Amino acid sequence: MKYNPKDGDPILLPEKWYDATLTAEERVSSKGNDMIVVTSRVYHDGLPVDILTYFVTGNPSSINRLKKLCAVLGINFDAGEVTADMFSGKGCRVEVKIQKSTDPQWDDKNVVAYFASTGSAPAAMGSPPPPEGDDVPF
Structure with a gap:
């Protein structure tokens, strides 16, 4: 097999x-706990x-993040149960960060730091206000 050695380098998205678009799958963790990926x-x-x-x-930290995602997507978290199909096909904004690896065996990776509704993330990004008056550069 021939390949390009550079294809083995990790690809990290810029933090922004x-x-x-979300999809989800129900699984069982290595410790036997229910989880949704x-x-x-x-x-x-x-x-x-x-x-x-x-x-x-x-x-608890994981469930707190789930609660926040449910709020963004309009899913009833207080019902005490969610299924993968409640997330699949939904859209939102995600803030992507780079998580540094503490183990030399693994590369740094992208993670979702925050989920936000499609209307609220640009404000959270600190977008500049639109120019006013005659100062418009075009």
């Missing part, structure tokens, strides 16, 4: 907000990139 598909330079987020029962 992206539009995302949400895949955020974003596009960079016209190419799709998938970033996985794991929501695991028995992990």
